[in-house]
Amino acid sequence: MRQTTSLEPYQLNTMTYQITEFTFAGLTLTGFKSVDGHYYLNQTQIGELIGKERNSFLRWSQAKKVIKEHGDIEIIKYAIPGENHWKIVETEWATEYLLYWLMRGDATAKNLMRELAQSSFNVMIENAIAPIEAEKVSELTGSVPLMWGESRDFTKQIHMPFQNSCIAKGHPAAKVHDLITTLVSGKTAEQARKQLELVKGDELIGLNHQSNPEILRTIGAVKLRYAGLKAGTWEEQVKRAYEMVTGIKA
Numbered sequence: 001m002r003q004t005t006s007l008e009p010y011q012l013n014t015m016t017y018q019i020t021e022f023t024f025a026g027l028t029l030t031g032f033k034s035v036d037g038h039y040y041l042n043q044t045q046i047g048e049l050i051g052k053e054r055n056s057f058l059r060w061s062q063a064k065k066v067i068k069e070h071g072d073i074e075i076i077k078y079a080i081p082g083e084n085h086w087k088i089v090e091t092e093w094a095t096e097y098l099l100y101w102l103m104r105g106d107a108t109a110k111n112l113m114r115e116l117a118q119s120s121f122n123v124m125i126e127n128a129i130a131p132i133e134a135e136k137v138s139e140l141t142g143s144v145p146l147m148w149g150e151s152r153d154f155t156k157q158i159h160m161p162f163q164n165s166c167i168a169k170g171h172p173a174a175k176v177h178d179l180i181t182t183l184v185s186g187k188t189a190e191q192a193r194k195q196l197e198l199v200k201g202d203e204l205i206g207l208n209h210q211s212n213p214e215i216l217r218t219i220g221a222v223k224l225r226y227a228g229l230k231a232g233t234w235e236e237q238v239k240r241a242y243e244m245v246t247g248i249k250a
Contacts, residue, residue: 016247017078017088019225024119025049025112032078032088035247040088043075046097050108057089057097070096080240148199151213155220165227171234179235180222181206183242183250185215221245 017032017040027048032040047056060066061073073093079085098116101109166173178188187195189206196209203209210216225241232240239250 016243016249018247019244025115030086032086039091040076041091041094043087043089043094046089046094050098050101050106050112052101057094060097060100061089061093066100080244148211148213148216151216151220152200152207155207155216155223158220158224162223162227166234169234169237171237176226176234176238177223179238180226180242181210181219183238184219184222184246185210185212218245 017034020031020033021028022031023029027045029045029049030042032042034040043057043061044054047053058075061075066073070093073089076088077085078088098109098113102113162177163173165171166176174189178190181192182188185192187206192206192209193204196211198209199211201208207216207219210219222238222241222245225244226237229237229241231237242248242250
């Protein structure tokens with residue numbers, strides 16, 4: 001396990017993270033991935049997984065016994081100006097925290113760890129059979145790359161939520177779509193129709209001409225991230241969503 005020797009309880013950080021939300025144990029959790037490939041959780045949600053209050057993980061991480069065994073546990077302050085801010089911690093420390101309560105005989109922690117173990121096995125088995133929907137899971141399990149049909153289906157599924165979001169914000173959906181596809185693939189929908197061969201489906205739809213499944217999946221992920229943003233112009237929201245998903249400055 002990596003340890004930090006910093007004496008500060010929180011580390012300010014300028015690194016860019018991909019941010020996602022997922023549901024586990026009845027809670028909607030926020031997850032983060034750094035550009036160097038490490039995974040993080042919102043530290044205030046970790047204790048809530050087993051019915052503890054928001055500062056339970058923080059108090060555990062600062063206990064003398066924990067520091068003696070693991071060293072100072074790095075908790076990072078991360079913020080998106082105008083949107084939100086978090087205190088995040090690597091998932092390995094969330095696991096250590098849950099194991100601590102498991103060893104103390106906490107029944108909720110025991111049930112949660114059982115669910116985590118079962119879910120991990122299920123993910124590995126499912127992903128060995130065929131690539132699953134979770135972004136980047138193939139990196140963890142060595143699965144084959146995503147297929148075009150699955151990625152195209154993903155973009156179709158998020159089309160209506162994306163359109164509704166544009167309408168609710170008063171943003172021009174076509175222009176938002178074109179900026180997203182240009183940032184991700186280098187082409188607008190019209191350019192894709194004219195310059196790329198049709199893969200499958202209606203030839204008037206630009207995404208049907210995009211043969212790279214990873215590009216399709218990224219376009220869909222950026223649309224979903226854009227839909228959740230509020231502050232700024234539509235151009236600023238698209239660029240921020242693109243940076244959040246890809247880790248690349250727009």
